Each structure stands twice: as C-alpha cells, then as structure tokens.
Amino acid sequence: MVKESMQVTPWEVSGDLDYEKLVRDFGTSLIDDKLKKRIEKCHPLLRRGIYFSHRDFDKWLAAYDKKQRVSVITGRGPSEKMHLGHLVPFLVAKSLQDEFNCEVFIPISDDEKFFVKENLSYEDSLKYARDNIIDIIALGFKQGKTFIFEDFVYTDVYKYAARVAKRINYSTAKSAFGLKPENNIGWSFYPAMQAAHILFPQFYRGKHNVVVPVGIDQDPFIRLTRDISEHKDFNFIKPAALHAKFIPSLHGGGKMSASDTGNSVIYLSDSAEDVKKKINKYAFSGGKDTVEEHRKHGGNPDVDVSFQYLKVFFEPSDAKLKKIEDDYRKGKLLTGELKKILIDKINAFLKEHQANRKKAEKMLDKYLLK
C-alpha cells in the first residue's frame, strides 16, 4: 500500500501520520521513560501516550522540583458547544494541577472564532464563550488557582497582545498562520493575541516556567511564541509544550476536528439515549463482521474507536483496560459488549458533568479574571 504523504500544519492534517517523523521534523523531543515516570499518576491521556512529545517539559519539572512557580495554560476558541475531543487539553491541565498543585490559566479566544468565521456574530461568539466556560469549570478545576478569561470581556489582554504584536511582523505571522491578503485584519492580529495568551501567566505572575498542552499540529504557534519570549521587552522563560497525537472521531482515523460534528462526536450535552445511538451506530469497530468470525479470530482494539476512548478517556484502571483489550483481541468480548462498556462509562461521565454544569453556572465569578 502506497503511503499518502503526511501534511501536518495548524490548518491541515492529512495523509498517514508518522509521529516519530513529526518529532524529527519539528525538532521536539519524545516523552521518554524518565518523564513518563513523573506523570504515571496523571490522566490516561498523559500516561497512555496520547501526549507523546514535548518541548522543555523536563525544565518545567526541574523548576517544580526546586519549588519554583510553575503553571499550565491552555485555551479554547469557542464557536460551538463542546464535545469530548475538546476536553483533551483541559483534562490534561486539570491532571497537572492535581499532581503539581499549580495554577492553570485558560484564555477563551472568542475574538479568534469571530475573526475567522464569516457568519459568526459578535453576540454569538460571546454566547458560545460563556457556554464553553461553564463546561470547563464543570471539570473541577481548583478555585483560586484557575483563571479563565475571555478576550472580549477581559480586554486587558489587549495590552499584552499589543506588546507581543510589536515583535511579530506580518510576513512571519503570514507563514505561521497561513494568512491571506483577503483575510480580515483581526485575523492578522490574532497571532499576537494567541502568543499573548501563551505568555499571559508570565505577564500576570512574573517570569516562570509555563507548560502548554497542545495538539502537535499547533506546534508552529508554540515556536513563534518561544521565539519572542526571551526578547528584552519581555525577558520571559520560553514556554514548554506537551504535544498530543490526534484523537479519532467516532468514525475513526485522523483528527477529531471542528468540522467533525453531529454524529461523529459525543457532545457534552448529549443525552444517554444520544450516546447509546451514536456509539452503537457510528463508533468504528475493530471487530469482525460476524459473531462467529469474531469469536474465532478476535477483534483489533488498536483501530477500535470504543476501545481507544476507553483507553484515553474512560478506563483509569490499567488492569481493567488490559483485560478488556485481551478479551477483545481473543474474541471473548464482542463488539456490542465493548460498546456497552464505553456507553455506560460515557453516560456516567456525562451525567456527572451535566450536574456539575448546573453548579458551575453559579461559580463563574470564582474563575473569571476581572
């Protein structure tokens, strides 16, 4: 089989993904055994290899070990209701907060989505931002150690973005972000806003080690920010990064993206019935076509979306996961049974999340920067 050549940029991910090649091409580092040991109690996303590459995360840990301030930043561009895939960096940020007791900064770039989506109104971008913030708070971040801010509400961030903007010229931004002359000038400016988000913990708290959990395709933005962070205007520490592989949509394959909607994703607002239907109908299966064949030859958990979701999101117990994997591989566990395990896990999670959302709505003040 001829391999389709791999394209990984912030605005295109296609072809057969070769993550080790990406690490070489981007000049990042694989998360090695020594680092893995430091995150072995963290969320499955971290300890089961979805986060596979980094920049300077070893330095971040070294600073933590020296009892210096460390923090995490990860944000969201709100243009729709959130689905499971959107949770990835937040689950990781929360896990790092729990493990290292550090502050987490969460910029909500309502401006980005507003600039990029022709038909998204200003009012709707505010509405989605507020909705998404409630989902994020519902994940259980620590009060007093978690700072959420929206660009269109906490407009102080413009002061920082302007200082960053002075150090990024249009041609640099154009190549990092794929800007076109017909794009609006909010879009041209946004690279500065994004870099200001990544540098925000240092603007806000002074120079310290910050880590950004991010999809590997977003690394060019990290590089752009690292390139300016030590400029004498700022004198900051280059932000560290933790890079994630792509999580498949229900249909399997490449990257779960903003264009995956409806039946290819599980929304945080989905009902138990929705989840059951979507997983049973759409979750790509690594099982065989008939029960007989499955019993005889076994399934393939490596491509089975239900198994993958259990692995990265929903089954924290390594022993239980191992048993599910073995049983599935041997054909002891049928696809329908595997799906049932996932459906129950997702629905338990969503039930709790949806209840937490109701509480979160009343706690906005405790998290939003003013």
Add this chain to the structure above:
Amino acid sequence: MVKESMQVTPWEVSGDLDYEKLVRDFGTSLIDDKLKKRIEKCHPLLRRGIYFSHRDFDKWLAAYDKKQRVSVITGRGPSEKMHLGHLVPFLVAKSLQDEFNCEVFIPISDDEKFFVKENLSYEDSLKYARDNIIDIIALGFKQGKTFIFEDFVYTDVYKYAARVAKRINYSTAKSAFGLKPENNIGWSFYPAMQAAHILFPQFYRGKHNVVVPVGIDQDPFIRLTRDISEHKDFNFIKPAALHAKFIPSLHGGGKMSASDTGNSVIYLSDSAEDVKKKINKYAFSGGKDTVEEHRKHGGNPDVDVSFQYLKVFFEPSDAKLKKIEDDYRKGKLLTGELKKILIDKINAFLKEHQANRKKAEKMLDKYLLK
C-alpha cells in the same frame, strides 16, 4: 517655474499643494458660503479657511438643527510633548462644542505610536499619553461632555476594534495605510482601531451624526471608515469630516509634522524666552531684507509665518487682524514689530495654558472614560 507634482497621502505630503485639486481628487466638498455662515463665530481655524473642505458636514448641521444628537471626535497619537500644530483639531473640536453644545470624544492612540515607532517603549507611550491628555484637558473642554480614552488603559475599545477589524481585509488596510510585510501585526491591526475610534461615539451613544476634524491628508482613513459604517453589523451613519489645510512650521512651507521638532515648532511647555528666541530667529518672514526696502515696498503677509499664526491661532479680532495685515503690506509695520505682536500673544496663551495644565492634572478623573 515648474510646479513640483503634488503628493498627498497619509504618509507623504510633498510638492506644490493645490487644495482645489485635492477636493476634486478626493471627492470631498469645499466649505461654501452657506456653511461658512454657520461657523462664523467659531475659532479662526474654522472661519478663516484653514478648514476648507468637508464630507457631510451639512448633514451634521441639519441633524443639529433638528435637535438630534451630534458629536465631534478627534484624537491624538502621543509620541512626544505637544506643540502648537498638534492643537489644531482640538481647538476646532472645542469651538464646535462651545457653538453646538455637543459631546466631544478624544481617543488617545498610544498603541499606534507604540506599533509604529520601533524605539518607543510601552512605558514611554503611556507616559506621553498621560502628558498629552493633560494638555488637551487644559484647553477647557466641558466636563461631562468630553470623553478622553487611551487604547492601553480603556481597553474596552478592543471590543469595538475587533468588530471593525472583521470588516477590513488586509489588502484594503495595506493600500489605505501603506502597510509593508515587514511591519509588525499591531500596525496591520491599527486601521481597525482607528476606524473604531471614529465610530466610537456611535458605539458608545448609538447611531448619530459625528464629525471628525482632520488634516486633508488623513481623508483616506475617513473614507475607509465611511465605507464600513453602514454595514449591517453596525448600521451607523457615515461620519462627517472637516478637512484642514496644512499649517506651516516656523520655517514656512508645507506641513507642520511630527518630524518638525525643536526650533521649528513652539512647544506648549516652552518658556517665554524660548518663544521669543524661536520666533525672532526662525519664524519665516515675508518682510524685506532691509528696513528701508520694507518701508518702501512693504512685506508679504501671505508667506509670513508670524502673520499666518496670528491669523489662524492668536488674533480673534477681524478688525485688528486686518489692520496688522494692511500695515505690514504697506511697510508701516516692520517684521520685528509683527513678531513682537505674535510673541506676546503666544506667551499670553502659554502662560494661561501652563497654569491650566496644573489644574488639569487634578481633573483627569472628570474626563477619562473608565
């Protein structure tokens, strides 16, 4: 004599200026006798022809006559201490406020100067902004009807700039502002901030007629703003404009500009001694080379900078100005005597201004938007 071909863009003014040609080229309207009648009690800058062209100022007056809300907006990019030339739009704004009892909005674009001047630090841009604001307040704008805001302090303005930015694409901004790929992306964004300033009174107070006193070379920015003001995102009235000719520096000729500093301008902070020295030594004279010749042939007030400053800034009485002009033309008034009149007028103005500055420092809160 061969005429040097005229160049008038926001970033270049050169050649022999032909203001009537500019009005034709830009598609603006001359201020006709009917409009002149409406501003005959206003500041000399308005009634003696420095403001010579407009867009829709007739509509602004019609709205005023119908007792509808009207307002004035004019701003400043602070990158140095202010000189007389910088006062032009503010004297006009104040005069319109006095005559039409309207609100005046004054954006201070510390961000613009910060983006454009490589060596201007963030801290210095704030410092100049504060210094300039005190000069502006000292001019005597009405409290409660005058709203001053700095982009780096009243960052709410980013919300409006973003909405404007969505409707200006990079290629449009590039041609209106002469942007280059090597310019930083703050500079690329600034056209949106400037348009947001011009539209600010309508964002802040709702749709109404607004006029912008501005140098004729700045008209492309007015056009850019007018082009988007009626977009359904905003549904505003196209801002009107009043266009000024260029005020000469002490050396005479073209435009008093940011590059004119030191001895070619009178700073608002100059001492009486500074003023005396600068006017006597540098103010371009329309007088003859010797007293004898001057007495015999007379001087030329049309090119005499001292006379022009009396005309546009300092001699409100038409009768007194006429006598000075006649006496100078006839050779009855010598250059030294003419300069003495101007020096005394400037020093009286500066003495009062400098005293008003001290009071203004304590009144910042009454003018600054929060």
